[in-house]
């Protein structure tokens with residue numbers, strides 16, 4: 043922990059925002075991924091996250107480099123391309139008290155890593171799964187990824203003829219209980235969703251549209267800052283109230299809907315556009331598909347079901363981390379070996 | 388054959404093979420023959436006779452031919468034997484072929500309508516009216532197929548002189564808890580026995596005579612022995628994907644874990660076992676769990692290791708522990724996935740891209756499957772690296788007699804892990820600093836409170852403080868230290884075992900080749916060719932291996948693959964002695980036998 047300067051306010055744990063930063067980013071200036079990093083730092087600070095409990099996982103890509111740029115007090119693992127979800131799965135089982143943040147790219151998760159994405163979601167691994175979605179492979183210099191929109195073109199002029207894979211509808215289909223789409227250029231919405239994500243117990247899938255200024259920000263791109271800004275349809279104003287604050291916050295009745303998490307935290311949802319109910323799975327699928335047909339990005343909390351048991355509960359694991367269980371608990375007695383040997387005689 | 392009214396008295400002639408023979412049973416996969424064969428094997432075992440069983444089965448659930456061989460050996464030889472003294476031919480599809488290959492003089496039990504006696508006159512044929520016996524002994528037609536096999540157990544028991552009380556006991560053990568099935572099968576075996584008593588004379592070619600060689604021994608397969616080793620080693624996270632012949636390792640582990648890994652206070656589980664979507668994901672789970680401080684493992688076979696290899700290379704460079712079982716089989720995809728080989732030796736020694744060298748353990752019997760599994764978790768944490776335990780289908784899925792396993796009293800070695808207080812006290816800690824000069828750095832575990840010890844894990848591009856670096860000197864420091872670490876491992880891995888007859892000719896084998904190598908060594912010695920035998924048990928090669936290679940004029944290196952993969956590792960490690968290594972190979976998918984070793988070494992010697 044660095045010494046707080048008088049000017050920087052501390053959170054409930056006594057940490058300043060500076061305590062949640064990481065090393066300096068080496069991404070291109072203006073890259074959407076950096077804006078997401080800034081919001082993760084902010085949300086972790088405001089959510090009073092204990093840095094030492096944070097485990098950060100990523101695959102390979104510009105996006106996957108970013109875990110080095112936030113929460114230095116946590117442990118990080120930059121793994122191999124497309125395989126971040128299995129890493130988060132293993133570590134989250136070894137120590138169920140970790141707060142797991144996985145950062146991936148659209149190539150990392152929707153091309154090479156689709157299988158691991160699908161199965162981690164299906165298992166409800168306790169993690170915030172962030173896809174920093176720019177429609178291209180940034181790190182390998184701008185090839186199309188599987189989220190590139192049909193008809194969108196590369197700087198070179200090459201046109202994508204294939205339909206995109208949408209991480210959000212895919213996640214809802216797989217039973218994910220917390221699915222949101224955000225835009226790196228809308229920090230307020232992203233911040234609220236990240237804070238809610240920290241309070242959630244299972245897999246959170248966040249598809250964050252994050253323009254690549256170097257390879258996919260030209261006029262013919264559907265992931266440029268300008269295009270996304272023009273086609274961003276925020277569904278609602280979101281507020282997040284941590285469990286420890288629930289008592290103190292006065293929530294206006296009527297237009298605001300509250301979703302309560304098992305720990306008592308609440309998400310306050312105030313619809314902007316239409317009567318969107320994020321608890322309605324089929325309604326969510328329909329609305330997303332309709333907006334995609336129109337070439338719009340529906341952003342906000344797309345689907346929420348706060349009560350799904352995460353993987354350690356499904357496996358009926360002991361409460362303490364498996365990693366710290368003692369030999370006396372783990373090693374069966376000589377009498378047990380004796381019984382087993384007798385049964386084999 | 389004429390009827391023999393007398394009770395079976397062990398008739399023995401001068402040439403009678405007492406407790407020294409092989410039986411081959413040919414059946415159809417999925418017909419329940421596995422139970423019958425295990426019962427016969429167990430009954431002989433309970434007679435105090437040393438036995439081993441080998442199931443040669445197809446990659447198929449039901450309908451294809453399968454063979455099971457049971458070898459009894461008074462001398463304790465347990466390798467597959469090239470010749471069989473008794474055949475039990477239950478599969479009409481293969482019967483003609485089987486009988487054509489039969490060794491002269493063999494006893495052949497078969498289904499009467501097959502009329503195999505017409506095909507050869509140099510065998511002792513025993514036609515059995517199975518259909519008649521089945522109908523008489525079992526009222527339910529739908530069970531006929533299953534009990535038919537138990538009838539040959541009864542017939543064979545009478546022919547060999549196996550006590551029916553032992554057969555009944557073996558059936559009860561095999562079908563434990565299923566009372567109706569026990570009764571049905573015991574009746575069927577008895578029907579076969581009674582028929583044989585009435586209709587067959589005593590024979591004196593092969594006999595089972597009560598002995599005391601198996602007193603206190605167990606029968607177990609290597610996958611179960613490994614599973615038990617992992618259980619006692621305190622494995623807490625398993626990520627796996629089914630593949631023959633590795634699946635039963637985890638499946639057996641699951642059974643034991645359900646009984647012995649429940650926290651008595653809460654009723655909750657102390658191990659997480661997840662069947663992953665593939666082997667890539669299994670490897671990710673294992674390494675991340677190891678990184679986070681759990682004792683983790685997976686069990687797979689060659690194709691799975693190929694898929695895991697990117698992760699295993701990462702594990703080597705980031706220095707994350709994990710135990711990887713490779714229960715090897717014959718080659719890729721379809722083909723011979725249910726046959727045995729030692730053909731992933733080089734794959735596991737160097738698995739992955741970039742410069743990689745892995746610690747490999749080669750258990751050679753059931754006790755070692757258990758003990759090396761226990762040790763593998765210590766080694767993984769001590770050396771912070773993926774450890775391979777390399778067995779194969781022969782060790783993993785066949786029945787072996789073994790001494791009961793000794794309780795592993797050695798406390799777990801959790802390696803160089805700094806806790807909160809040690810991190811607070813540490814001066815200038817760096818995740819990859821070689822403080823002790825043994826190449827092994829100190830690590831911290833995610834979730835350690837106190838604000839110290841957090842680090843960022845990434846592939847090869849890091850310095851001693853786990854910071855990103857592309858500097859040549861930093862990279863060299865990483866790879867050269869990893870090599871030092873591998874050197875250190877030489878004093879930790881199991882040393883080789885010797886069986887020396889006093890010779891400057893070396894015999895070297897490992898893993899499942901061990902029983903055949905021992906037997907071959909004896910046969911060769913009887914024929915006047917003495918050898919000193921070294922059984923290799925691990926990579927890296929230890930000082931004892933260095934000395935052996937230096938001393939011997941020639942080293943006959945036995946292994947079950949085409950390319951002499953272990954010999955390649957030896958030639959690479961000892962280039963100055965490269966010409967000493969003569970490969971003795973067996974790679975047709977069947978388990979190795981002593982004869983093929985004897986023949987090849989004899990041929991080398993005659994050159």
Ligand SMILES: Cc1ncc(C[n+]2csc(CCOP(=O)(O)OP(=O)(O)O)c2C)c(N)n1
Nearest residue numbers: 103104105123147148149150178179180181
């Ligand atoms: C096995 C493997 N194949 C290919 C690569 C090369 N590679 C590195 S990053 C990348 C694409 C990353 O795209 P994305 O996940 O969208 O991340 P971005 O850079 O766009 O943030 C590829 C193909 C690799 N590192 N590993």
Ligand code: SF4
Nearest residue numbers: 070073104180254255
């Ligand atoms: S190439 Fe694109 S994705 Fe990568 S850092 Fe630059 S702007 Fe970001």
Ligand SMILES: [Mg+2]
Nearest residue numbers: 147148178179
């Ligand atoms: Mg991308």
